[in-house]
Amino acid sequence: MGEKCIQGILKPALFEVGVFAGVLAICLLALVGVYSLPTDRIEANVLLSAEHFGDTYVSPMSEAPGSRIDGYTDALMLLEASNAGGEDRSVLDCALLNSYVWIEGVSPAETIAELSDGDDRNAVVMDYPRYWHGYLVALKPLLMVFDYGEIRNILMCVQTVLVTGLVVALDRRRHGWLIPSVLAFWLFLNPPIVALCMQYSAVTTISLVGMLVVALGGSAFRRLHPSTLFLVLGMLTSFFDLLTFPMLTLFAPLVLSLALEDGSNPLGRSAKATLVWGVGYAAMWVSKWVIASLVTNTDVVGMALEQAQHRAAGTVEGVAGADGAVSVTYVEVLLRQLSSTSLITVAFIAIVVSASLLVAWKNRGHWTVALRDPKRVSATLVLVGLSPFVWYAALQNHSYIHFWMTYRNLGVSILSWGVAATILASSAGEKAWRSKQAEL
Secondary structure, three states: OOHHHHHHHHHHHHHHHHHHHHHEEEEEHHHHHHHHOOHHHHHHHHHHHHHHOOOOOOOOOOOOOHHOHHHHHHHHHHHHHOOOOOOOOHHHHHHHHHOOOEOOOOOOHHHHHHOOOOOOOOEEEOOOOOOOOOHHHHHHHHOOOOOOHHHHHHHHHHHHHHHHHHHHHHHHOOOHHHHHHHHHHHHHHHHHHHHHOHHHHHHHHHHHHHHHHHOOOOOHHHHHHOOOHHHHHHHHHHHHOOOOOOHHHHHHHHHHHHHOOOOOOOHHHHHHHHHHHHHHHHHHHHHHHHHHHHHHHHHHHHHHHHHHHHHOOOOOOOOOOOOOEEOOHHHHHHHHHHOOOOOOOOOOHHHHHHHHHHHHHHOOOOOOOOOHHHHHHHHHHHOOOOOOHHHHOOOHHHHHHOOHHHHHHHHHHHHHHHHHHHHHHHHHHHHHHHHHHHHO
């Protein structure tokens, strides 16, 4: 009996370790592969992209912080993509150190503008090794053909196709009751911005792909190895993301999984998925630090740990009117997140959620939410919706400084609480309908 129990634990664990090693190898090889590409065409298209960094907001009518375009990071990504890494470095060293050219005293966007004018007098080469920068796997090949503006159009098309596919998949599986909450979640992220910012597109795309996998019902695969999906999602998030709003890649697919798969112990399933995603996310990140440190003889581990400690601190620098670092409270962090969304977006979300509840009620008796224990699932979803607030407590410095993008973690709350409310409304409507039928 004991041996069977050990085998039952060991076999899935070994499988997950194999999956981790396989995904890690594929990601590293892909990154080395794109660093082997010639950079002449890439550099030419990067320099042509200078004209796209003039505006901070998509529309002058909407200057809420959440409508801000992060041209700074996008320009930095372009500079990384265009840099060959230096003749004195191997391709593997280049893929692990992720260097870029920067003109001292100006922003990355201004660097591109000055380089496009032929002014590289104060240019220096900087390394950025603590992230994987996996987006370069797609960005470098794309820049061989397209400039920044054209790539943003491609990203918008990709995300539109994914959202449309998700809605169609939910409708065909007769789970249309989830669509209003999914659309509310999507609206909250501010679709034009997440499509027009390359650094936002990574997490957004991974989240949508994860949701689509759940909606399409790859249940046989998940029954065989239930945690594999979340392990891979965590790894890919670490590989592609620059610490924007990574919670979405875990909790958005998890919410759909809880709503669509009527299994037992939803709280336990959520805890397991969170643990596995966290292991994949953290282990993938640490793997980059260790591999880069060993291969390049650079203390990437030390640099990364120092930065992690800084991001988790409750102090920030550069606050107007203050000298040096100042302490910020958790309430201040939360208020900055809540201030990022425009009233128009909030109104849209309120309308969509209200429509969701109304549709669930109107379709009682004809269209039911088939859950054995809707109250337990709803309670679990309420708890899932609290997770962004834990994230803000753990990363106060990062959340306070980058509030105009980290507020999107609250999309988890919008989605999970919207689905929970729909389940409860449908359950109440079903009971009322049955009671009325019994009286007839």
